[in-house]
Amino acid sequence: MSTSPLDDAPEELIALAFAAVGHAVESLRATKGQELTTFVLMEYADGRKLQRCRADTFEREAEIAREQLRAVGADCLRYALAHDGYFTVDQERSDAVIVQAWENDGEPGIQFAQRYGTHRRRLRLVCEAVGHPAFAGEVEALGPVAED
Numbered sequence: 001m002s003t004s005p006l007d008d009a010p011e012e013l014i015a016l017a018f019a020a021v022g023h024a025v026e027s028l029r030a031t032k033g034q035e036l037t038t039f040v041l042m043e044y045a046d047g048r049k050l051q052r053c054r055a056d057t058f059e060r061e062a063e064i065a066r067e068q069l070r071a072v073g074a075d076c077l078r079y080a081l082a083h084d085g086y087f088t089v090d091q092e093r094s095d096a097v098i099v100q101a102w103e104n105d106g107e108p109g110i111q112f113a114q115r116y117g118t119h120r121r122r123l124r125l126v127c128e129a130v131g132h133p134a135f136a137g138e139v140e141a142l143g144p145v146a147e148d
Contacts (some may be wrong), residue, residue, distance in 0.1 A: 004128070004135070005044075005138040008141060009110050010078075010103065012077070012078060013090060013109075013110065014110070016043050016080050016101055017080055017099050017101035017112050017133075018043060018112075020039075020041045020072075020099045020124065021099050021114045024082045024099070025097060025116065025129050026096040028031075028062065029126070029127050029128070032127050033095075033117075035038055035090075036082070037055045038052070038054065038058070038062055038064075038081070039051060039052045039065070039082050040065050040080065040081050041082070042069075042077060043079065044077060045075070046138070051070065052069055053065040058084070061082060065081050065144060067144075069102075077103070077104055078102060078104055079101070080099055080101040081101075082097060082099045082136050083097075084098075087113035087115055087136065089096040089134070090116070091127055094115040094117070094130065095118075097116065098113050098136070099113075099114070099133075100139045102134075102141065104143060108140055108141050109138070109139045109140075109141065110140045111135075111138070111145065112133045113131065113133065113136045114129055114131040114133045114134075115129070115134075116128065116129050116130055116131050
């Protein structure tokens with residue numbers, strides 16, 4: 001008997017989510033913790049495709065990402081959405097990368113949060129992951145794109 005949505009999640013979906021977390025953390029390291037551009041990572045039989053969702057506001061980036069994911073074709077096996085956000089542990093709110101991942105089957109997905117911090121090291125500003133990615137629960141399935 002399953003106790004968590006993570007127990008039933010396919011290994012490939014978890015691997016895709018962790019790949020998105022890894023890419024986001026590397027992006028933050030490269031920019032010394034500057035704002036992360038929302039991105040989607042889509043997995044096909046022949047590989048993965050990353051697409052950044054640049055916009056003037058975080059809200060618009062998230063909107064663009066969800067529109068892109070709702071429009072993926074049947075040849076996309078699974079997909080993940082990564083964005084900057086916050087995660088609270090022991091009543092302490094931290095900067096975090098939030099990754100939501102779904103199989104391309106219309107079912108709910110899974111979510112992870114990876115905390116990160118920025119600090120000075122030898123006169124340089126560095127950004128590093130704090131702890132390990134935390135399972136943050138199930139997320140609703142993405143609905144179809146609204147028809148006009």
